[in-house]
Amino acid sequence: MTEKTPLYDSHLAAGGRMVDFAGWIMPVNYGSQIEEHKAVRADAGMFDVSHMTIIDIEGPDAEAFLRSTIANDVAPLLDNQALYSALLNEKGGILDDLIVYRLENSFRCVVNASTRKKVLDWFALNAFTNMTLTHKPQIMIAVQGPKAMQRLSEVAVIPQLSELKAFYAMAFGDWLIGRTGYTGEDGVEVMLPIDQGIQLWQQLRDVGVVPAGLGARDTLRLEAGLNLYGQDMDETTSPLVSNIAWTVAWNPPERDFIGRSALEAQRGNVGEKLVGLVLEEKGILRHDQKVITNAGDGSITSGTYSPSLEYSIGLARVPADASGHCQVDIRGKMKEALLVKPPFVRKGKDLVAKTTT
Amino acid sequence: MSEIPNEIKYAATHEWARLEEDGIVTVGISDHAQKALGDVVFVEMPELGLTISEGEEAGVVESVKAASDIYSPIRGEVIEVNSKLDDAPQTVNEDPYGEGWFFKLQPQDLADLDELLDAEAYAEVCDAEDH
Numbered sequence: 404m405t406e407k408t409p410l411y412d413s414h415l416a417a418g419g420r421m422v423d424f425a426g427w428i429m430p431v432n433y434g435s436q437i438e439e440h441k442a443v444r445a446d447a448g449m450f451d452v453s454h455m456t457i458i459d460i461e462g463p464d465a466e467a468f469l470r471s472t473i474a475n476d477v478a479p480l481l482d483n484q485a486l487y488s489a490l491l492n493e494k495g496g497i498l499d500d501l502i503v504y505r506l507e508n509s510f511r512c513v514v515n516a517s518t519r520k521k522v523l524d525w526f527a528l529n530a531f532t533n534m535t536l537t538h539k540p541q542i543m544i545a546v547q548g549p550k551a552m553q554r555l556s557e558v559a560v561i562p563q564l565s566e567l568k569a570f571y572a573m574a575f576g577d578w579l580i581g582r583t584g585y586t587g588e589d590g591v592e593v594m595l596p597i598d599q600g601i602q603l604w605q606q607l608r609d610v611g612v613v614p615a616g617l618g619a620r621d622t623l624r625l626e627a628g629l630n631l632y633g634q635d636m637d638e639t640t641s642p643l644v645s646n647i648a649w650t651v652a653w654n655p656p657e658r659d660f661i662g663r664s665a666l667e668a669q670r671g672n673v674g675e676k677l678v679g680l681v682l683e684e685k686g687i688l689r690h691d692q693k694v695i696t697n698a699g700d701g702s703i704t705s706g707t708y709s710p711s712l713e714y715s716i717g718l719a720r721v722p723a724d725a726s727g728h729c730q731v732d733i734r735g736k737m738k739e740a741l742l743v744k745p746p747f748v749r750k751g752k753d754l755v756a757k758t759t760t
Numbered sequence: 761m762s763e764i765p766n767e768i769k770y771a772a773t774h775e776w777a778r779l780e781e782d783g784i785v786t787v788g789i790s791d792h793a794q795k796a797l798g799d800v801v802f803v804e805m806p807e808l809g810l811t812i813s814e815g816e817e818a819g820v821v822e823s824v825k826a827a828s829d830i831y832s833p834i835r836g837e838v839i840e841v842n843s844k845l846d847d848a849p850q851t852v853n854e855d856p857y858g859e860g861w862f863f864k865l866q867p868q869d870l871a872d873l874d875e876l877l878d879a880e881a882y883a884e885v886c887d888a889e890d891h
Contacts, residue, residue: 420798436824437799618798618825685846687802687822708801708824715802734804734820 408453409542409597413604417614425517427454429617436618440710443586443623444751447548448615449607454516457541457594458526461509462534469503469510471660472529474642476652480505485570485581488650489642490514490522491662495669496638497645498525500630502583504572511579513543513592515632529661542600546612547590547623549751555591558606567591585620587627587749622707625716628679628745634690635677635704635718643669644720646677646745673723677704679745680717681755682731684738688717693732696725696742703731711748712755718745762792764883765857769876771833772885773815776857777876780864785873787833788861789821789852792886797823800852805841806863812836814872819862821852834872836865 405428414421419430429451432439442448460468469477475488484505490498499518504511514522526536546555556564561575572581578595595603608614621631628646630636636645643651643666651666652658680703682688688706701721709716721729721742730737747755764770768778774793778786794800802822812818818832841863845851852860867873877885 431825432798435799622824685802686804687827689827708822710824 406454408451409601410451410453410604413601414451414614417608419614419616422617424617425454425515427516429454430614432616432618433614436616436622437710439613439615439619440622442613443548443588443615443619444711444748445549446613447546447550447554447590447611448613448619449604450545450547450615450620451604452543452545452592453541453600455543456514456516456519456522457539457543458512458514458523459509459537459539460512460526460534461537464531464534465510468529468531468534470658472526473501473503474651474660474662474666475503476654476658477503477505477510482507483572485572485583486650487647489636489645489647490525491641491660491666492638493662493665495641495643495662495665497632497636497640497642498522498638500632500636500647502581504579504581506572506574506579517633540597541594542597542604543592543594544600544604544607545584545586545590545592546607547584547586547588549589551588551590551612554607554610554612555593557610558603585627585629586623587629587746588623589750622710625705625707625718626709626711626746626748628718628747630677630718631705640720641666641669641673643673644675644677646718675701675720676723676725677718677720678725679743679747680706680719680729680731680740681712681743681747682715682717682738682740686715686733686738688715688731688733688740694719694721694729694740695732695737696721696729697727698722698724701725709747711751712753716747716755762790762795762886763857764790764792764879764886766879768857769833769873769878770882770885771815771831771876772882773831775831775833777833777873779870779873783867783870784839785834785836785865785867786861787818787863787865788856789830790882790886791856794853794856794860797821797825797828799824800849803845803849803852803862805845806832806838808838808841810838812838812865814875830862832865833876834865835868837868838863839866840864
Protein backbone atom coordinates (compact mmCIF):
# COMPACT_ATOMS: atom_id res chain seq x y z
CA MET A 404 0.00 0.00 0.00
CA THR A 405 2.79 2.39 -0.82
CA GLU A 406 1.94 5.61 -2.58
CA LYS A 407 4.02 7.41 -5.18
CA THR A 408 4.29 11.15 -5.58
CA PRO A 409 3.75 12.56 -9.09
CA LEU A 410 7.55 13.02 -9.29
CA TYR A 411 8.23 9.27 -8.93
CA ASP A 412 9.39 8.88 -12.55
CA SER A 413 11.54 12.00 -12.20
CA HIS A 414 13.32 10.41 -9.23
CA LEU A 415 14.01 7.21 -11.15
CA ALA A 416 15.33 9.27 -14.07
CA ALA A 417 17.70 11.05 -11.66
CA GLY A 418 19.00 7.74 -10.25
CA GLY A 419 17.02 7.95 -7.02
CA ARG A 420 17.38 5.05 -4.58
CA MET A 421 13.82 4.54 -3.50
CA VAL A 422 12.74 3.50 -0.02
CA ASP A 423 9.47 3.20 1.87
CA PHE A 424 8.84 6.22 4.09
CA ALA A 425 5.57 6.50 6.02
CA GLY A 426 3.73 4.61 3.29
CA TRP A 427 5.37 6.57 0.46
CA ILE A 428 8.06 5.37 -1.90
CA MET A 429 10.60 8.19 -1.79
CA PRO A 430 14.23 8.77 -2.83
CA VAL A 431 16.62 8.36 0.12
CA ASN A 432 19.46 9.61 -2.07
CA TYR A 433 20.50 9.83 -5.70
CA GLY A 434 23.98 8.38 -5.17
CA SER A 435 25.68 10.34 -2.42
CA GLN A 436 23.77 11.81 0.49
CA ILE A 437 26.85 13.79 1.53
CA GLU A 438 27.18 15.46 -1.88
CA GLU A 439 23.48 16.34 -1.88
CA HIS A 440 23.82 17.81 1.60
CA LYS A 441 26.82 19.91 0.57
CA ALA A 442 25.05 21.13 -2.57
CA VAL A 443 22.28 22.58 -0.39
CA ARG A 444 24.78 24.28 1.96
CA ALA A 445 26.94 25.68 -0.86
CA ASP A 446 24.66 26.15 -3.88
CA ALA A 447 21.13 24.80 -4.38
CA GLY A 448 19.34 21.50 -3.97
CA MET A 449 15.71 20.44 -4.24
CA PHE A 450 13.49 17.98 -2.43
CA ASP A 451 10.23 16.40 -3.46
CA VAL A 452 7.99 16.99 -0.45
CA SER A 453 4.73 16.21 -2.24
CA HIS A 454 4.09 13.46 0.29
CA MET A 455 3.39 16.12 2.89
CA THR A 456 -0.25 16.94 3.50
CA ILE A 457 -1.71 20.25 2.34
CA ILE A 458 -4.98 21.13 4.07
CA ASP A 459 -6.92 24.27 3.11
CA ILE A 460 -9.36 25.70 5.64
CA GLU A 461 -11.98 28.14 4.41
CA GLY A 462 -15.05 29.87 5.82
CA PRO A 463 -16.02 32.37 8.51
CA ASP A 464 -14.99 29.99 11.33
CA ALA A 465 -11.58 29.05 9.90
CA GLU A 466 -9.61 31.46 12.08
CA ALA A 467 -11.53 30.60 15.27
CA PHE A 468 -11.00 26.90 14.53
CA LEU A 469 -7.23 27.29 14.23
CA ARG A 470 -7.07 29.52 17.30
CA SER A 471 -8.74 26.80 19.33
CA THR A 472 -6.87 23.89 17.76
CA ILE A 473 -3.18 24.79 17.48
CA ALA A 474 -0.78 26.05 20.14
CA ASN A 475 0.55 29.05 18.23
CA ASP A 476 -1.82 31.93 17.44
CA VAL A 477 -2.80 32.77 13.86
CA ALA A 478 -4.63 35.99 14.85
CA PRO A 479 -1.63 38.34 14.48
CA LEU A 480 -0.67 36.93 11.06
CA LEU A 481 -0.79 39.31 8.14
CA ASP A 482 -2.02 38.14 4.74
CA ASN A 483 0.49 35.66 3.27
CA GLN A 484 2.38 35.35 6.53
CA ALA A 485 3.20 31.89 7.89
CA LEU A 486 3.86 30.44 11.32
CA TYR A 487 5.16 27.21 12.77
CA SER A 488 3.06 25.52 15.43
CA ALA A 489 2.48 22.33 17.36
CA LEU A 490 -0.88 20.60 17.30
CA LEU A 491 -1.60 19.25 20.77
CA ASN A 492 -3.85 16.69 22.39
CA GLU A 493 -5.67 17.43 25.66
CA LYS A 494 -2.63 16.31 27.66
CA GLY A 495 -0.35 18.77 25.90
CA GLY A 496 1.35 15.99 23.91
CA ILE A 497 2.28 16.81 20.33
CA LEU A 498 0.04 15.28 17.66
CA ASP A 499 2.03 16.92 14.88
CA ASP A 500 3.94 20.03 13.92
CA LEU A 501 2.80 22.13 11.02
CA ILE A 502 3.17 25.35 9.07
CA VAL A 503 0.09 27.55 8.66
CA TYR A 504 -0.18 30.26 6.01
CA ARG A 505 -2.82 32.98 6.22
CA LEU A 506 -3.97 33.45 2.63
CA GLU A 507 -6.41 36.03 1.30
CA ASN A 508 -9.58 34.02 1.94
CA SER A 509 -8.35 30.92 3.68
CA PHE A 510 -5.66 29.26 5.74
CA ARG A 511 -3.33 26.62 4.38
CA CYS A 512 -1.75 24.04 6.70
CA VAL A 513 1.16 21.83 5.70
CA VAL A 514 1.42 18.81 7.98
CA ASN A 515 3.62 15.72 7.95
CA ALA A 516 3.19 12.72 5.66
CA SER A 517 3.39 10.25 8.52
CA THR A 518 0.52 11.90 10.40
CA ARG A 519 -1.87 12.56 7.50
CA LYS A 520 -4.78 10.44 8.63
CA LYS A 521 -4.39 11.36 12.29
CA VAL A 522 -4.44 15.10 11.58
CA LEU A 523 -7.26 14.96 9.01
CA ASP A 524 -9.35 12.98 11.53
CA TRP A 525 -8.43 15.35 14.40
CA PHE A 526 -9.32 18.43 12.33
CA ALA A 527 -12.63 16.86 11.27
CA LEU A 528 -13.43 15.92 14.88
CA ASN A 529 -12.76 19.44 16.14
CA ALA A 530 -14.12 21.33 13.13
CA PHE A 531 -16.38 24.34 13.57
CA THR A 532 -19.72 24.71 11.80
CA ASN A 533 -18.97 27.34 9.20
CA MET A 534 -15.78 26.08 7.64
CA THR A 535 -14.57 23.54 5.13
CA LEU A 536 -11.46 21.36 5.17
CA THR A 537 -10.00 20.46 1.79
CA HIS A 538 -7.06 18.20 1.17
CA LYS A 539 -5.88 18.65 -2.40
CA PRO A 540 -2.91 16.65 -3.74
CA GLN A 541 -0.35 18.94 -5.29
CA ILE A 542 3.32 18.84 -6.03
CA MET A 543 5.46 20.52 -3.42
CA ILE A 544 9.11 21.15 -4.20
CA ALA A 545 11.51 22.60 -1.63
CA VAL A 546 14.31 24.51 -3.37
CA GLN A 547 16.96 25.21 -0.75
CA GLY A 548 20.41 26.74 -0.56
CA PRO A 549 22.21 30.06 -0.96
CA LYS A 550 21.57 29.98 -4.74
CA ALA A 551 17.97 28.71 -4.49
CA MET A 552 16.29 32.04 -5.25
CA GLN A 553 18.62 32.75 -8.13
CA ARG A 554 18.03 29.32 -9.70
CA LEU A 555 14.26 29.63 -9.36
CA SER A 556 14.31 33.01 -11.08
CA GLU A 557 16.33 31.50 -13.92
CA VAL A 558 13.45 29.16 -14.76
CA ALA A 559 10.43 31.35 -13.98
CA VAL A 560 9.95 35.10 -14.20
CA ILE A 561 8.27 35.76 -10.87
CA PRO A 562 7.73 39.46 -10.13
CA GLN A 563 8.82 40.53 -6.63
CA LEU A 564 10.24 37.08 -5.81
CA SER A 565 13.41 38.61 -4.42
CA GLU A 566 11.34 40.77 -2.03
CA LEU A 567 9.57 37.78 -0.50
CA LYS A 568 10.38 37.80 3.22
CA ALA A 569 11.19 34.77 5.33
CA PHE A 570 8.04 33.00 6.53
CA TYR A 571 5.88 34.79 3.98
CA ALA A 572 4.23 33.33 0.90
CA MET A 573 3.19 34.73 -2.45
CA ALA A 574 0.79 33.52 -5.10
CA PHE A 575 2.11 33.22 -8.63
CA GLY A 576 -0.57 31.98 -11.04
CA ASP A 577 -1.58 28.56 -9.66
CA TRP A 578 1.52 28.40 -7.48
CA LEU A 579 1.98 29.25 -3.85
CA ILE A 580 5.59 30.05 -3.01
CA GLY A 581 6.58 30.13 0.66
CA ARG A 582 9.96 31.37 1.79
CA THR A 583 10.25 28.46 4.17
CA GLY A 584 12.21 25.24 4.46
CA TYR A 585 13.69 22.55 6.65
CA THR A 586 17.40 22.94 6.01
CA GLY A 587 18.65 26.10 7.76
CA GLU A 588 19.36 27.68 4.38
CA ASP A 589 17.57 30.30 2.34
CA GLY A 590 15.02 28.97 -0.10
CA VAL A 591 11.41 28.37 -0.95
CA GLU A 592 8.79 25.67 -0.88
CA VAL A 593 6.66 25.78 -4.02
CA MET A 594 3.19 24.22 -4.05
CA LEU A 595 1.77 23.84 -7.53
CA PRO A 596 -0.45 21.71 -9.81
CA ILE A 597 0.93 18.34 -10.83
CA ASP A 598 1.70 18.94 -14.52
CA GLN A 599 3.44 22.23 -13.75
CA GLY A 600 5.34 20.63 -10.89
CA ILE A 601 6.81 17.88 -13.05
CA GLN A 602 7.92 20.57 -15.50
CA LEU A 603 9.40 22.80 -12.78
CA TRP A 604 11.44 19.89 -11.35
CA GLN A 605 12.96 19.24 -14.78
CA GLN A 606 13.65 22.94 -15.40
CA LEU A 607 15.38 23.28 -12.04
CA ARG A 608 17.51 20.22 -12.81
CA ASP A 609 18.44 21.79 -16.15
CA VAL A 610 19.85 24.86 -14.40
CA GLY A 611 21.90 22.75 -12.01
CA VAL A 612 19.74 22.40 -8.93
CA VAL A 613 20.79 19.09 -7.34
CA PRO A 614 18.00 16.59 -6.50
CA ALA A 615 18.40 15.68 -2.82
CA GLY A 616 16.79 12.78 -0.99
CA LEU A 617 15.33 12.10 2.42
CA GLY A 618 18.80 11.26 3.73
CA ALA A 619 20.17 14.74 3.07
CA ARG A 620 16.92 16.26 4.29
CA ASP A 621 17.50 14.57 7.64
CA THR A 622 21.15 15.61 8.07
CA LEU A 623 20.34 19.19 6.99
CA ARG A 624 17.41 19.59 9.38
CA LEU A 625 19.40 18.10 12.23
CA GLU A 626 22.32 20.48 11.64
CA ALA A 627 19.73 23.27 11.60
CA GLY A 628 18.43 22.08 14.99
CA LEU A 629 14.95 21.36 13.64
CA ASN A 630 12.89 18.57 15.18
CA LEU A 631 11.57 15.58 13.29
CA TYR A 632 8.07 14.61 14.33
CA GLY A 633 7.84 11.04 15.62
CA GLN A 634 11.49 11.02 16.57
CA ASP A 635 12.37 14.15 18.59
CA MET A 636 8.80 14.73 19.74
CA ASP A 637 5.55 12.80 19.78
CA GLU A 638 2.26 12.45 21.66
CA THR A 639 4.10 11.76 24.92
CA THR A 640 6.16 14.97 24.85
CA SER A 641 4.99 18.57 25.06
CA PRO A 642 6.48 21.60 23.28
CA LEU A 643 7.99 22.62 26.65
CA VAL A 644 10.32 19.62 26.65
CA SER A 645 10.91 19.66 22.89
CA ASN A 646 12.83 22.92 22.43
CA ILE A 647 9.79 24.56 20.81
CA ALA A 648 8.31 26.34 23.83
CA TRP A 649 8.68 29.54 21.76
CA THR A 650 5.89 28.33 19.46
CA VAL A 651 3.31 28.31 22.26
CA ALA A 652 1.39 31.59 22.25
CA TRP A 653 0.35 32.15 25.90
CA ASN A 654 -1.17 35.51 25.11
CA PRO A 655 -3.96 36.38 25.06
CA PRO A 656 -4.59 34.30 28.21
CA GLU A 657 -8.26 33.77 27.33
CA ARG A 658 -7.44 31.87 24.12
CA ASP A 659 -8.26 28.34 25.20
CA PHE A 660 -6.51 26.07 22.68
CA ILE A 661 -6.55 22.28 23.03
CA GLY A 662 -3.81 21.23 25.47
CA ARG A 663 -3.49 24.67 27.07
CA SER A 664 -4.50 23.69 30.59
CA ALA A 665 -2.10 20.73 30.55
CA LEU A 666 0.73 23.01 29.39
CA GLU A 667 -0.12 25.63 32.03
CA ALA A 668 0.33 22.94 34.70
CA GLN A 669 3.78 22.03 33.29
CA ARG A 670 4.94 25.59 32.80
CA GLY A 671 7.98 26.52 34.89
CA ASN A 672 8.04 22.98 36.22
CA VAL A 673 9.44 20.76 33.47
CA GLY A 674 11.87 18.00 34.36
CA GLU A 675 13.40 17.58 30.93
CA LYS A 676 14.64 19.49 27.93
CA LEU A 677 15.65 18.75 24.37
CA VAL A 678 19.22 19.89 23.67
CA GLY A 679 21.95 19.49 21.11
CA LEU A 680 24.78 17.05 21.52
CA VAL A 681 28.19 16.89 19.84
CA LEU A 682 30.37 13.80 20.01
CA GLU A 683 33.96 14.60 20.94
CA GLU A 684 35.31 11.20 19.94
CA LYS A 685 35.06 9.11 16.80
CA GLY A 686 31.77 7.31 16.29
CA ILE A 687 28.22 8.18 15.37
CA LEU A 688 25.39 9.19 17.71
CA ARG A 689 22.12 7.37 17.03
CA HIS A 690 18.50 7.43 18.17
CA ASP A 691 17.91 5.75 21.58
CA GLN A 692 21.52 5.76 22.81
CA LYS A 693 21.82 6.56 26.51
CA VAL A 694 23.28 9.91 27.60
CA ILE A 695 24.86 10.19 31.07
CA THR A 696 24.88 13.81 32.27
CA ASN A 697 25.75 15.70 35.46
CA ALA A 698 22.03 15.74 36.32
CA GLY A 699 21.04 12.18 35.44
CA ASP A 700 20.46 10.04 32.38
CA GLY A 701 18.84 11.04 29.14
CA SER A 702 18.39 9.62 25.68
CA ILE A 703 19.30 10.57 22.12
CA THR A 704 16.27 11.33 19.96
CA SER A 705 18.15 11.95 16.68
CA GLY A 706 21.78 11.35 15.85
CA THR A 707 23.83 11.38 12.70
CA TYR A 708 27.10 12.25 11.08
CA SER A 709 27.19 15.95 10.22
CA PRO A 710 28.53 16.36 6.67
CA SER A 711 29.16 20.09 7.28
CA LEU A 712 31.02 19.72 10.60
CA GLU A 713 32.54 16.30 9.84
CA TYR A 714 31.73 14.86 13.25
CA SER A 715 28.66 13.40 14.86
CA ILE A 716 25.81 15.52 16.25
CA GLY A 717 22.45 14.78 17.76
CA LEU A 718 19.47 15.93 19.75
CA ALA A 719 18.87 14.44 23.17
CA ARG A 720 16.20 14.65 25.82
CA VAL A 721 18.01 15.10 29.14
CA PRO A 722 17.19 16.28 32.69
CA ALA A 723 16.39 20.00 32.79
CA ASP A 724 19.48 20.81 34.88
CA ALA A 725 21.96 18.96 32.66
CA SER A 726 24.78 20.97 31.08
CA GLY A 727 28.32 20.75 29.81
CA HIS A 728 30.18 17.51 29.30
CA CYS A 729 28.43 14.17 29.27
CA GLN A 730 28.95 10.61 28.09
CA VAL A 731 27.10 8.54 25.53
CA ASP A 732 26.83 4.77 25.65
CA ILE A 733 27.62 3.59 22.12
CA ARG A 734 27.37 -0.21 21.98
CA GLY A 735 28.67 -0.50 25.54
CA LYS A 736 31.54 1.97 25.13
CA MET A 737 31.38 5.31 26.94
CA LYS A 738 32.23 8.20 24.62
CA GLU A 739 32.74 11.84 25.58
CA ALA A 740 30.17 14.34 24.33
CA LEU A 741 29.11 17.92 24.98
CA LEU A 742 25.63 19.39 25.44
CA VAL A 743 25.09 22.45 23.25
CA LYS A 744 22.28 24.70 22.21
CA PRO A 745 21.04 23.92 18.69
CA PRO A 746 21.25 24.87 15.83
CA PHE A 747 24.62 23.45 14.81
CA VAL A 748 24.77 24.95 11.30
CA ARG A 749 22.73 27.73 9.71
CA LYS A 750 23.34 29.53 6.43
CA GLY A 751 26.48 27.50 5.90
CA LYS A 752 28.06 28.64 9.21
CA ASP A 753 29.33 26.48 12.08
CA LEU A 754 27.47 27.65 15.20
CA VAL A 755 28.72 25.00 17.63
CA ALA A 756 31.93 26.68 18.73
CA LYS A 757 30.15 29.44 20.66
CA THR A 758 26.96 27.76 21.90
CA THR A 759 28.02 25.64 24.86
CA THR A 760 25.16 25.59 27.35
CA MET B 761 24.41 -3.42 -11.07
CA SER B 762 26.87 -4.20 -8.33
CA GLU B 763 30.32 -5.54 -9.05
CA ILE B 764 30.83 -9.13 -7.81
CA PRO B 765 34.35 -10.40 -8.61
CA ASN B 766 34.64 -14.13 -9.34
CA GLU B 767 37.89 -14.88 -7.54
CA ILE B 768 36.66 -14.23 -3.98
CA LYS B 769 34.07 -15.75 -1.63
CA TYR B 770 31.05 -14.12 0.03
CA ALA B 771 28.88 -14.44 3.10
CA ALA B 772 25.12 -13.98 2.78
CA THR B 773 25.57 -11.07 5.22
CA HIS B 774 27.56 -9.24 2.48
CA GLU B 775 31.15 -9.64 3.66
CA TRP B 776 33.76 -10.95 1.22
CA ALA B 777 36.83 -13.09 1.98
CA ARG B 778 39.93 -13.34 -0.19
CA LEU B 779 42.69 -15.92 0.31
CA GLU B 780 46.03 -14.20 -0.20
CA GLU B 781 49.21 -15.91 -1.43
CA ASP B 782 50.65 -16.06 2.11
CA GLY B 783 47.64 -17.98 3.45
CA ILE B 784 46.12 -14.94 5.13
CA VAL B 785 42.45 -14.09 4.48
CA THR B 786 41.41 -10.48 3.85
CA VAL B 787 37.84 -9.44 4.73
CA GLY B 788 35.73 -6.53 3.52
CA ILE B 789 32.16 -5.71 2.51
CA SER B 790 30.76 -6.10 -0.99
CA ASP B 791 29.99 -3.44 -3.55
CA HIS B 792 26.30 -4.27 -3.10
CA ALA B 793 26.64 -3.66 0.65
CA GLN B 794 28.45 -0.33 0.32
CA LYS B 795 25.81 0.88 -2.15
CA ALA B 796 23.00 -0.14 0.18
CA LEU B 797 24.67 1.59 3.15
CA GLY B 798 25.42 4.83 1.35
CA ASP B 799 28.26 7.14 2.38
CA VAL B 800 30.38 5.34 4.98
CA VAL B 801 31.50 7.73 7.74
CA PHE B 802 32.91 5.49 10.48
CA VAL B 803 34.22 1.96 10.83
CA GLU B 804 34.70 0.24 14.19
CA MET B 805 37.28 -2.52 13.82
CA PRO B 806 37.75 -5.73 15.80
CA GLU B 807 40.66 -5.77 18.25
CA LEU B 808 43.99 -7.15 17.10
CA GLY B 809 44.58 -10.64 18.41
CA LEU B 810 40.87 -11.37 18.76
CA THR B 811 39.87 -14.90 17.84
CA ILE B 812 36.48 -15.01 16.18
CA SER B 813 34.16 -17.62 14.74
CA GLU B 814 32.28 -17.49 11.49
CA GLY B 815 29.15 -15.36 11.79
CA GLU B 816 30.47 -13.60 14.88
CA GLU B 817 30.34 -9.80 15.18
CA ALA B 818 33.67 -8.36 14.09
CA GLY B 819 32.96 -4.66 13.98
CA VAL B 820 30.49 -2.03 12.86
CA VAL B 821 30.25 0.03 9.72
CA GLU B 822 28.35 3.29 10.03
CA SER B 823 26.99 5.19 7.06
CA VAL B 824 25.28 8.55 7.39
CA LYS B 825 22.05 6.56 7.42
CA ALA B 826 22.62 3.74 9.91
CA ALA B 827 24.98 1.42 11.77
CA SER B 828 25.43 -2.14 10.52
CA ASP B 829 27.30 -5.02 12.11
CA ILE B 830 30.12 -6.71 10.25
CA TYR B 831 30.34 -10.49 10.75
CA SER B 832 33.41 -12.58 10.26
CA PRO B 833 32.92 -14.92 7.29
CA ILE B 834 35.30 -17.56 8.68
CA ARG B 835 37.06 -18.60 11.92
CA GLY B 836 40.43 -17.07 12.69
CA GLU B 837 42.58 -14.58 14.55
CA VAL B 838 42.55 -10.87 13.66
CA ILE B 839 46.15 -10.04 12.71
CA GLU B 840 45.71 -6.67 11.01
CA VAL B 841 43.03 -3.98 10.69
CA ASN B 842 42.84 -1.34 7.97
CA SER B 843 43.78 1.76 9.96
CA LYS B 844 43.46 3.92 6.82
CA LEU B 845 39.68 3.71 7.24
CA ASP B 846 39.98 5.73 10.48
CA ASP B 847 40.69 8.88 8.53
CA ALA B 848 39.19 7.90 5.18
CA PRO B 849 36.10 5.73 5.81
CA GLN B 850 34.75 6.73 2.37
CA THR B 851 37.37 4.36 0.90
CA VAL B 852 34.84 1.60 1.62
CA ASN B 853 32.53 3.23 -0.95
CA GLU B 854 35.28 4.04 -3.41
CA ASP B 855 37.11 0.72 -3.50
CA PRO B 856 35.23 -1.98 -1.55
CA TYR B 857 37.33 -4.89 -2.87
CA GLY B 858 40.68 -3.09 -2.73
CA GLU B 859 41.80 -0.25 -0.45
CA GLY B 860 38.51 -0.44 1.44
CA TRP B 861 39.26 -3.84 3.07
CA PHE B 862 38.44 -4.13 6.80
CA PHE B 863 40.70 -6.70 8.49
CA LYS B 864 42.97 -9.69 7.88
CA LEU B 865 42.59 -13.06 9.54
CA GLN B 866 45.00 -15.89 10.21
CA PRO B 867 42.43 -18.56 9.32
CA GLN B 868 41.84 -21.44 11.69
CA ASP B 869 40.88 -23.79 8.84
CA LEU B 870 40.98 -22.83 5.17
CA ALA B 871 38.19 -25.32 4.56
CA ASP B 872 35.87 -22.66 6.07
CA LEU B 873 36.16 -20.81 2.75
CA ASP B 874 34.44 -23.68 0.98
CA GLU B 875 31.33 -23.02 3.06
CA LEU B 876 31.01 -19.49 1.65
CA LEU B 877 29.12 -18.41 -1.46
CA ASP B 878 30.76 -18.08 -4.85
CA ALA B 879 30.07 -15.03 -7.01
CA GLU B 880 27.11 -16.62 -8.76
CA ALA B 881 25.38 -17.71 -5.55
CA TYR B 882 26.05 -14.33 -3.95
CA ALA B 883 24.57 -12.53 -6.97
CA GLU B 884 21.34 -14.43 -6.32
CA VAL B 885 21.33 -13.23 -2.69
CA CYS B 886 21.67 -9.63 -3.90
CA ASP B 887 18.96 -10.07 -6.55
CA ALA B 888 16.57 -11.50 -3.97
CA GLU B 889 17.12 -8.45 -1.75
CA ASP B 890 16.56 -6.04 -4.59
CA HIS B 891 13.11 -7.49 -5.34
